[in-house]
Amino acid sequence: MSEKHHIIPVWFFVGILLLVYGALIFATGIYEVANPPTNRVVLYDLRANIWWGAVLLVLGAFFSLRFSPARERARMAGKA
Amino acid sequence: MNLALLFASSNTLVHLSAVDLVIIVFYFALVLGIGFYLKRFAKTGEDFFLAGREMTAWVAGLAFVSANLGSLELLGWAGNAYQYGILAAHWYWVGAIPAMVFLGLVMMPFYYISKTHSVPGYLKLRYGSEASALSAITFAFMTILMSGVNMYAMAVVMEVVLGWNLHFSIIVSSLTVGVYVAAGGLFSAIFNEVLQFFLIWFGALLIPIIGLIEAGGWNGMVARIHQNFPGQDFTHLWGPMGSAANNPMGVQWVAIVFGLGSVISMGYWTTDFLVVQRVLSAHNLRAAKLAPIIGSFFKMAVPLIVILPGLLGRAVLPFHLVPANHAQPGQFKYDDVLPLMLARYCGPGLLGLGITALIAGFMAGMAGNVSAFATVWTYDIYRPYLRKDASDQHYVSMGRWCTIIGLLVSIGTAYLVTRSKSMMDYVQALFSFFIAPLFGTVLLGMLWKRVTRMAGFWGLLAGVLTSVTTFTMMKLDARWIGVFCLSPLAQPLAQAMWQALWACLMCVVVTVLVTMVTKPRPDEELVGLVYSLTEVPHEEHATIFHTPWFWGAVALVLFVILQIIFW
Numbered sequence: 001m002s003e004k005h006h007i008i009p010v011w012f013f014v015g016i017l018l019l020v021y022g023a024l025i026f027a028t029g030i031y032e033v034a035n036p037p038t039n040r041v042v043l044y045d046l047r048a049n050i051w052w053g054a055v056l057l058v059l060g061a062f063f064s065l066r067f068s069p070a071r072e073r074a075r076m077a078g079k080a
Numbered sequence: 081m082n083l084a085l086l087f088a089s090s091n092t093l094v095h096l097s098a099v100d101l102v103i104i105v106f107y108f109a110l111v112l113g114i115g116f117y118l119k120r121f122a123k124t125g126e127d128f129f130l131a132g133r134e135m136t137a138w139v140a141g142l143a144f145v146s147a148n149l150g151s152l153e154l155l156g157w158a159g160n161a162y163q164y165g166i167l168a169a170h171w172y173w174v175g176a177i178p179a180m181v182f183l184g185l186v187m188m189p190f191y192y193i194s195k196t197h198s199v200p201g202y203l204k205l206r207y208g209s210e211a212s213a214l215s216a217i218t219f220a221f222m223t224i225l226m227s228g229v230n231m232y233a234m235a236v237v238m239e240v241v242l243g244w245n246l247h248f249s250i251i252v253s254s255l256t257v258g259v260y261v262a263a264g265g266l267f268s269a270i271f272n273e274v275l276q277f278f279l280i281w282f283g284a285l286l287i288p289i290i291g292l293i294e295a296g297g298w299n300g301m302v303a304r305i306h307q308n309f310p311g312q313d314f315t316h317l318w319g320p321m322g323s324a325a326n327n328p329m330g331v332q333w334v335a336i337v338f339g340l341g342s343v344i345s346m347g348y349w350t351t352d353f354l355v356v357q358r359v360l361s362a363h364n365l366r367a368a369k370l371a372p373i374i375g376s377f378f379k380m381a382v383p384l385i386v387i388l389p390g391l392l393g394r395a396v397l398p399f400h401l402v403p404a405n406h407a408q409p410g411q412f413k414y415d416d417v418l419p420l421m422l423a424r425y426c427g428p429g430l431l432g433l434g435i436t437a438l439i440a441g442f443m444a445g446m447a448g449n450v451s452a453f454a455t456v457w458t459y460d461i462y463r464p465y466l467r468k469d470a471s472d473q474h475y476v477s478m479g480r481w482c483t484i485i486g487l488l489v490s491i492g493t494a495y496l497v498t499r500s501k502s503m504m505d506y507v508q509a510l511f512s513f514f515i516a517p518l519f520g521t522v523l524l525g526m527l528w529k530r531v532t533r534m535a536g537f538w539g540l541l542a543g544v545l546t547s548v549t550t551f552t553m554m555k556l557d558a559r560w561i562g563v564f565c566l567s568p569l570a571q572p573l574a575q576a577m578w579q580a581l582w583a584c585l586m587c588v589v590v591t592v593l594v595t596m597v598t599k600p601r602p603d604e605e606l607v608g609l610v611y612s613l614t615e616v617p618h619e620e621h622a623t624i625f626h627t628p629w630f631w632g633a634v635a636l637v638l639f640v641i642l643q644i645i646f647w
Contacts, residue, residue, distance in 0.1 A: 007121055007267070010139055010274045013114055017275060018282070020106055025429035028099050032427070041427045043290050049429050052286055 006076065008069050015063025018056045026053030093241045093416065094423040100432025107279075107436045108256055111272050111443070115260025118267040125472045128265035128479050129197055129455045130361050137367035139274060141374030143358040146273035147448045148379075149280055151441030152233050154386055158421075159414035160573070161390025162401055164329045165314025166646060168390065169383045173317075174341040177639040179349035180376040181632040183359070184369045187350050189616040190526050191360060192368045193608050198360075199353040199522065200460040206525040206609045207536035209464065214540055215521075216460035218514045219353060220453055224486055227449035228493020234442030235494065241419045242435065250494055253439075254487050257446045261454075262483040265476075266361060269444075269451040273358070276440040277378075283437030284385035284418075290425040291392035304395035314394060317646045330569035331577070339577030343584040347519030354452045365617060369628035376635045380642065386418075393417040396424075446490065454482035513551070516580035517543020520587035528595075529603065529610040535594035543587025550579045 029050035065071070096104075122128040135143070160168040196202045200219060204212035235249035260268045295301035302315050312328065313320045320326040321333035349355060349372070362368035393401065397420065404413040412420060422434040458478045463470075521540045524531050553560040554575055562568035565578040607613050624630050 007118070010271045013110065013271065014275060014278050017107075017110060018278065021103060021282075021433055024099055024103060025433065028427075028429035037427065042424050043294055044427065046290065046293070048286055048290060048425065049427055052282075052430060056282060 009067045009072060011063050012067040012069065012072075015060050015065075015067060017060070019060030019064050022053050022056030022058070022060050024053070025049050026057055029053055093419045094431060094435070096242060096432060096435065097428040099429050100435065103429070103432035104436050104439065107440060108252075111260055111275070112256060114271050114275075115263040115268045118260075118264030118271065122263070122265040122267055123476070125458075125475050125479070127267065128476045129459065130357070131266040131270050133361055134363045135270060135361040135367070135371075137362060137370035137374055139270065140359050140362040140367060140371035142277045142378070143270040143273040143361070144355055144371055145375035145378045145382075146277040146280075146444060147355045147358055149277065149382065149441065150230065150445030150448075151237070151438045152230060152445060154280065154284070154438070154441055155233075155237065155415050155418050157386045158390040158393075158418040159401075159416075161387040162393045162417045163390075163403075163414045164327075164571075164573070165312075165394075166317055166387060166391065167320075167327060167329050167331075169317060169387045169646070170336055170340060171345075172379060172383050172387070173639060173642055174336060175345040176349060176379050177376050177635060178341060179345040180372045180379060181635050182346065183350045183356075184372040184376075184628055185632050187522075187526060188359060188368050188372065189365060190609060190611075190614065191356065192362075192365050193614065193616070196360075197459045198456050199351050199356055199518070200456055202522065202609075203525070203536065204460070204464070206606070207521075207531075208533040210533070210537035211521060211540050212460060213465070214537065214544075215514070215518060216456050218544070220456050220461060222514065223354065223449040223453040223456070224489045225493050227446045227453070227486065227490035229497060230442055230445035230449065231490055232494040232497040234439065234446075237419070237438065237442070240416075241438075246498070250491060253443055253446065254491055257443050257450065258484055258487045261447050261451050262480045265454075265479060265483075266357065266451050269447045270358060270361060272440070272447060273444050276437075276444040279433070279437040279440045281385065283434040284389070284422075286430060287418075287421045287425060288384055288388040288392065291389065291396065291421065295392060295395045301392060301395045305391065308394060314391065315646075317643060319647060324567035324569045324574075328571075329574055330567060330571045331574035332567065335565070335570075335574055335577040335581070339581040342581075343516050343519065344577060344580045346523075347515040347517075347580065347584070351518045351522045352515055353456060354448050357452055357455060366622070366626075366628065370631065373628055373631045373635055377638070380635070380638060389421045390417050393421055397421075446487075450483050450486045450490070453486045454479045457482050457486075513544055513547040513583070516547060516583040517587035520584045520591065524588065524591050525610070527611050529606055529612055530600050531591060531595050532598040532600050534598050535591045538594045539587045539591030542590035543583045546586040547579055547583035550582055554579075 026049070029047055032049065033047070121132070124132075126132055157168055157171065160171075191199075191202055194202055194205055196205060198216075200212045200216035203215050231250055231253060234253055235244075235246045238244040238249045239246050260272065264271070292298065292301065295304055305314055313326070314328070318333065321331070321336065324330045324332050359368050359371045362371050397417075399412070401412050401414050401417060401420075402408075404415065407413045419438075422431065426434050458475050462478055463475060467474075517540050520543055521536050524539070525536060550560075550564050554564060558568070561570050561575060564582065565575055567574075570578065603613055
């Protein structure tokens with residue numbers, strides 16, 4: 001949070017965005033394993049949506065937890 | 081998969097699945113939610129126009145570099161990379177890094193210490209109202225036009241790529257931007273620029289990764305380009321710069337170093353208020369100095385997601401792209417290379433992420449222009465010339481209304497561009513008319529205390545007129561290209577470099593001449609505004625790893641290494 005205004009840090013919103021997108025992309029990748037699409041992208045076999053979704057998911061979880069409003073409130077209270 | 085099959089079924093480049101649409105809708109919901117959340121914090125003028133001056137160096141630095149990472153840039157420079165090869169990377173390296181470091185280390189202290197709200201605000205303090213008014217009015221006019229161009233460009237891209245209705249894109253994007261900027265001011269603009277930064281990186285980074293795997297690494301890509309386009313050099317930065325005839329851009333190293341590296345980039349990165357405003361939001365001087373330097377490291381990496389996809393397009397696409405004015409039905413133009421590569425490698429979910437990154441880039445472009453317009457209009461035109469002594473609350477209200485009015489004018493501009501497509505090129509050219517001479521005026525003002533009030537005004541005006549004159553002459557009669565650019569082969573990008581160089585030179589010459597015959601201001605009036613009369617606070621208790629000078633030097637060393645690697 002900002003010192004003056006106690007605003008939730010932008011990193012928390014970044015985390016939420018990555019977390020939601022990571023979950024959606026990862027889930028889509030898993031679904032495609034069970035139901036392979038007829039129109040496939042080039043290098044489909046790399047399963048990019050699974051590992052890229054996982055990367056976003058992990059980063060999103062880290063940012064969301066590390067900069068969560070509750071944790072920031074505790075940090076500000078500690079400073080005061 | 082055969083790409084022809086992908087595109088044969090419809091006129092659009094890609095087809096979105098349900099998960100892609102969910103990703104796009106979630107982005108709109110999040111930015112609107114952030115806008116409403118931040119509204120409660122944007123109460124005073126400093127909050128609304130400068131985000132309370134409480135951003136950390138990282139946030140200000142990412143917003144600073146994101147303000148220049150819009151979708152017009154992404155699509156345009158990926159297209160330029162396809163057309164000109166790795167030469168396009170000059171705009172990200174020599175055309176940005178030295179200027180960003182210079183802004184952080186040399187110019188930022190003056191902007192920050194003077195507590196100005198804007199670049200025209202600094203000109204008012206340093207020179208007086210004449211130069212400031214000229215700069216403010218032209219800047220306000222240009223930002224509104226540029227916002228409209230962004231709006232139009234987004235609508236066209238969404239129409240071509242997704243088949244969305246032009247009016248739908250314009251209305252949805254302008255409403256969203258209007259709501260979140262009018263609510264949270266620069267707070268909202270900066271928050272969304274940081275989100276956009278992550279979206280663009282995660283949305284586009286897969287293209288070079290999978291592209292290099294397909295092409296067989298860098299060497300495989302170069303071999304394929306040579307095979308597809310024999311006899312042309314698309315993968316060297318400086319080697320083909322000895323003569324204009326040796327490279328696809330028709331440019332010599334002199335224009336790159338002096339036109340691009342010394343004038344255009346310095347002008348853009350150090351005096352364009354749209355980007356400088358982000359740094360002014362920093363919470364202290366050290367953060368303000370570090371922000372552009374942090375930005376420079378990310379800027380150095382941007383060619384990975386912009387230039388490399390363009391080069392990979394030359395290597396792996398089974399058809400050749402053509403210039404926009406030569407594209408026949410069924411053919412793709414240079415600027416389509418990024419969406420084409422996105423469609424080539426990204427399936428459901430990833431495609432939605434890439435498209436959301438483009439939408440975010442366009443909306444951030446609009447938001448950046450509109451928030452800068454609101455600041456310059458309120459503080460540099462409305463307050464000094466129309467209503468001097470109103471309350472702070474009144475100016476915040478004016479800023480909010482400016483945002484709405486600015487967007488309405490932008491919508492008008494977008495529809496004007498719809499009627500006359502060539503206007504888009506002219507609007508972008510207009511912006512460059514003012515940037516190069518403005519750099520001369522601001523820099524002389526900061527470094528030389530003798531420069532006088534009227535010298536600042538006449539120098540700036542002479543520079544702008546030189547820019548307009550050279551541009552018009554080259555457009556009306558191509559023979560002037562050989563005169564102004566020292567080579568008749570100069571392509572539009574090379575012409576812009578020479579135009580900027582002449583404009584800045586004229587600005588400096590006229591400023592010096594007028595200074596010699598006019599009376600300087602007393603020293604005491606220039607304290608905090610001029611180098612020799614300002615004591616920049618020292619950074620006590622800071623280790624070398626915490627100083628802007630150290631990181632500025634690291635950025636410059638990395639920049640030199642990149643030039644050597646891709647020489």
